[in-house]
Amino acid sequence: MSDKILLVNGRRVQNDRLTRCELLIDDGKIAAIGEQVTGGEGVHRVDLHGNLVTPGLVDVHVHLREPGFTNKETIATGSAAAVHGGFTTIAAMANLNPTCDTPARFADQVERNKRAGQVKIIQYSPVTVGRKGKQAVDVEQQYQAGARLFSDDGAGIQDAGVVYDAMKQLAKRNLPLCDHAQDDQLSMGGVINAGPVAAKFSLPGMPAISETAQIARNLVIAQATGAHYHVCHVSTKESIDLIRHAKQMGVNVTCEVTPHHLLLADTDIAKDDAEFKMNPPLRRRIDQEACLVGLLDGTIDCIATDHAPHTDKEKQQGFLKSPNGIVGSETAFALLYTRFVKAKIFTLQQLVDWLSVKPQQIFNLPNVGLLRVGDPADIAVFDLAQPTKIKVDQFFSKGHNSPFVGDVVYGSTSRTYVDGRLVYSKEN
Structure with a gap:
């Protein structure tokens, strides 16, 4: 798979407005971000289906x-x-x-x-x-x-x-x-x-x-x-x-x-x-x-x-x-x-x-919490449209101790990237 990943058809929140978001990951870093981004040859395209893109x-x-x-x-x-x-x-x-x-x-x-x-x-x-x-x-x-x-x-x-x-x-x-x-x-x-x-x-x-x-x-x-x-x-x-x-x-x-x-x-x-x-x-x-x-x-x-x-x-x-x-x-x-x-x-x-x-x-933490060109590609993608129920058998933690088990929520995580590497996908 190409080292270049182009996230398309996402949305991000800017100035309290949801705007179209495409984001190019190259060599573990954010190479470009905007409403329309060209990935070039050999890029691996990922359709986010209108989901929310945020900093990790x-x-x-x-x-x-x-x-x-x-x-x-x-x-x-x-x-x-x-x-x-x-x-x-x-x-x-x-x-x-x-x-x-x-x-x-x-x-x-x-x-x-x-x-x-x-x-x-x-x-x-x-x-x-x-x-x-x-x-x-x-x-x-x-x-x-x-x-x-x-x-x-x-x-x-x-x-x-x-x-x-x-x-x-x-x-x-x-x-x-x-x-x-x-x-x-x-x-x-x-x-x-x-x-x-x-x-x-x-x-x-x-x-x-x-x-x-x-x-x-x-x-x-x-x-x-x-x-x-x-x-x-x-x-x-x-x-x-x-x-x-x-x-x-x-x-x-x-x-x-x-x-x-x-x-x-x-x-x-x-x-x-x-x-x-x-x-x-x-x-x-x-x-x-x-x-x-x-x-x-x-x-x-x-x-x-x-x-x-x-x-x-x-x-x-x-x-x-x-x-x-x-x-x-x-x-x-x-x-x-x-x-x-x-x-x-x-x-x-x-x-x-x-x-x-x-x-x-x-805490003045370096290179985290922001979506900026040149920063590490630490990115979260959330599905705001689809409801899910919180179930213990879906937890990755060893702990299941939560009073919220059984609650129906919106905004489940669909993808997470750390340094441009896909570390979680709802589809997998």
């Missing part, structure tokens, strides 16, 4: 589970799930065993990701040694090994002095501390949002203040150090209000929201079903609405899935015993397109930006 999506928050937890997911299965959802760049969290908290371990993890991954994988370094929250890693050494993103995600850093030390180090290189904001003394051992739903099921509730108090503390430390503070999976109205105010004050803060916190509230939980168990938990309807408002007014910078696969057996134990998290890579775009774009709550342009351009901008 960028997910700055996934869990690949390898090494240490390969019964839940592997780099191979997690990256297969990513391309099935149209993601071509993902950032993998460091809650692994062992975690990559030294330069040697970090370099090993990067190599492991390259060998097994179908997508571009940006590896997080932990913020603290062993992710234990007691001592900050040597940021400069981790940086020299290639680390650009830092997070202890899965656990909040309880010691303010450790956060202060880490942020001072990170500020020197303008690197982000990406925070799972949770004060364990205020979380009360909760497994579900504190409130009437927790009481209904006689489950211990996690108060919203467990997130908000940690964010408030870390915003003050970020202001004092000048560090870039990024809040992972923000979930409460009060947290969003704090971040909005901090941005107005000039604090270097960004944040993300998950699809599930945009789509669901705790009142959607009809029974003790751990497919609805995640951390932070699904909050009140007013918090869900605040997440949408925060996205629309720019307080929330991007959408990230927090793809967190677990085994079927683990998630069948109810709220008290099951682990936190749901899978999200394969369903994010379609769910958000169906629920919000088709309902005209936000635009297709906004959705594409939140899932590609904005992650690239806030």
Whole structure:
């Protein structure tokens, strides 16, 4: 087959309008893009049948589970799930065993990701040694090994002095501390949002203040150090209000929201079903609405899935015993397109930006999230016209843990290219 691929009869969104799109891939890069492109001799033509063409999506928050937890997911299965959802760049969290908290371990993890991954994988370094929250890693050494993103995600850093030390180090290189904001003394051992739903099921509730108090503390430390503070999976109205105010004050803060916190509230939980168990938990309807408002007014910078696969057996134990998290890579775009774009709550342009351009901008990621001549041909193609039902037997992830199984959606992925190589096709 020719190295040149001409994608014809596609559409892309520009300035909130869908326009005809043809795109030439040559030697793994975008060679031309426009309403009409000539491929020349020997080009392989691919008819996109009017489907949407976007930059390969960028997910700055996934869990690949390898090494240490390969019964839940592997780099191979997690990256297969990513391309099935149209993601071509993902950032993998460091809650692994062992975690990559030294330069040697970090370099090993990067190599492991390259060998097994179908997508571009940006590896997080932990913020603290062993992710234990007691001592900050040597940021400069981790940086020299290639680390650009830092997070202890899965656990909040309880010691303010450790956060202060880490942020001072990170500020020197303008690197982000990406925070799972949770004060364990205020979380009360909760497994579900504190409130009437927790009481209904006689489950211990996690108060919203467990997130908000940690964010408030870390915003003050970020202001004092000048560090870039990024809040992972923000979930409460009060947290969003704090971040909005901090941005107005000039604090270097960004944040993300998950699809599930945009789509669901705790009142959607009809029974003790751990497919609805995640951390932070699904909050009140007013918090869900605040997440949408925060996205629309720019307080929330991007959408990230927090793809967190677990085994079927683990998630069948109810709220008290099951682990936190749901899978999200394969369903994010379609769910958000169906629920919000088709309902005209936000635009297709906004959705594409939140899932590609904005992650690239806030973390200054090179050569991802954009459709530009000369860039790597990382491209996603979505079918906006044909409805599909979300089924577990269609998941490429090892994890099937999703409350959205059975939903009918529009916007399923039809093709995904990484560096011009077709890594997923619905037709295959």
